[in-house]
Amino acid sequence: MFSEELRTQAAPIMTAIHDHAFVRGIADGYVPREALIFYVEQDFQYLSEFIKIYANAITKLTDRNEMKFFADSIDFILNSEIHPHHVFCEVAGVEYERLQHATPTPKAYLYESHMYRAADTGSLLNILAAFQACPWTYNEIAKKQVREKANTNDNPFKSWIDFYDNADDDSEVSLSDKIFEWIDRLAENATTQQRQQAKQFFLKSCELEWQFWEQAYHQEDWRFKDVLNQANTL
Template identity: 30%
Template sequence: MTMPQMPDSPGTARPFSAELWTAIDPVYAAILDHPFITGLVDGTLPHDAFRHFVVQDSHYLRDYARALAVCAARAPGEDDVRAFAGDAAGAIAAEQEMHAEFMDRLGGSAAQAAAQPVGPTTRAYTSYLLATVYGGSFLDGLAAVLPCYWIYARVGEALLAKSSPDPLYRRWIETYGDEAFQGVVRRVVALADRTGAAATPEQRAAAVEHFVTTSRYEWMFWDAAWRRETWPV
């Protein structure tokens, strides 16, 4: 189900989510054009690059789950607390289940993936996430974790219509294009709208900056997998 960016109606305030997405339009366009993403669709992405992605994503999701747990602790309402706590548990489940399946099909195990070093981009991204959720406001933390929800949903949605000749990549696309995941993302975007509506212009501007920064890290994460990034020294 599409999550359209609706134009503002006369006399209504612009949703905060529209402000956020407008700020990353160029980043999202660059993500869709990246050879890692186009290679998923046409099946030309080398399995070594996808394996690098899976390994680093396993590392990433452990810290992302911690970031979501902090968001749960600071969430404004009981329903939001439960939802973020569930998302944190879901991030761990994704690591244990889907990534184990991918590693098995790529030649390896979840234990082998866990033993591989955390890459530079992964370390930078998760460090920024954790610093923001711990050190900033709830809105700051929400804006920082939101791109991992929202961009994956939009990419999955865009790629679902094209699919992939590679069954491994098709499985990945279907996971993030699935309506169940899209519904989760709509819930988090709606929370961003509610929280942003109550914030000051200065607080919203700070949150936009966090959102743009972690959106850039999303592009960098796929690029790191494409390059099979390692520590230079």
Template identity: 30%
Template sequence: MSFCDEVRKETDLYWEGSFNHPFVKGIVDGTLPVEKFKYYMMQDAYYLKHYTKILSIAASKAQTNEDIMYFLKSAKFINEAELELHRTVFKELDVTDEEVENFDPAPAAYNYVSHMYNAAHNGDVGEAFAAMFPCPWLYQEIGEKYQDAKPGIKLYEEWIALYSDPEFKKSIEHQKTMMNRFAEKQPEKTLIFKRHFEKSCYYEWKFWEMPWTLENWQKEVEQYEFV
């Protein structure tokens, strides 16, 4: 069994939690309140901005020209294409300049990004990629699972179409090959790779919970009773 097959099986609880999360299901059936989607998109823009930087860190640690070019091209693609999509969607969601200026990442988004920075700065290219890979892989599986959905809302239909694109699946297959290669070359780091991967799977689930509950720093404290 390849590393990717093994780690996918071991983290299936988080994947099923994402597939069946009410936020995801709300996109699929068109019942998700638009304000929750707006909240998610703003947090996702923050995440992608930093994901681009982490890809660049991975490129700086890569050992082959092929890997260096892959990470740099991926960073360029996300910066130019996906963030442009967010800017377009922001207009449709009536995100104001003031909201962008005063934006503060929610705990889940901040912690997820911090986790990836930690893996990238303190580990090698394999560790960085193990922390980064669950995001695109999960979104590809969500897109494929719900590709026939008809939510009836333009923004939600475009979101599903983006991640169910066959070209996106080809990219994920290439990334699986990369991750398996990193794991095969450093079998002594298998446990470290798995831990980074699992934490990111957890944070992916939290990324749905975050907009569903409109999570913020104050709410995190309010759930506890302090004496």
């Protein structure tokens, strides 16, 4: 199955994500306050772009069940995925509303551009492959941390872990599993070149997921941010 190829080739990246200091900090119950704030600022902007790309994907569909999938995904981001942001904000002791106006950092900007590039190909296989890294890696993080019994009542990130472990309303089939099944169906009728292109979109998204944790943990911003900000005032 094509989805198994994707998982296998992404395994080294997934291992690096599990071992990242930010992700291990969630399991251990401590992440520096500055890293939490930086993460929420950037993820809020990233998910706002994610919604737009999902909406764009709907225009490429004719099947109403497929349209509903993307519409439900938009609703999930707007009304449910704010919960893990609130968890980080509560631990950091900051109001969520204060963190919703950041400028995307270089890596966040690259990730958003990568997603738009997938959408611009007009290929649903590419779009799903590029999007899949996000739900897949988060679900894998949560499942591993639950297996490790990291979601104890004394862990301030327990609710974050539980959210991504049960991100599909406690269904036996996770959201990422459903997307992988959809990807497999599309891959059956794709050429070798089309599958290779989709694989590149998926693997690069996985790399960018790791980069997202990395930038937040070290607060990696634009080197010449002051110059960029001055340009907005001219």
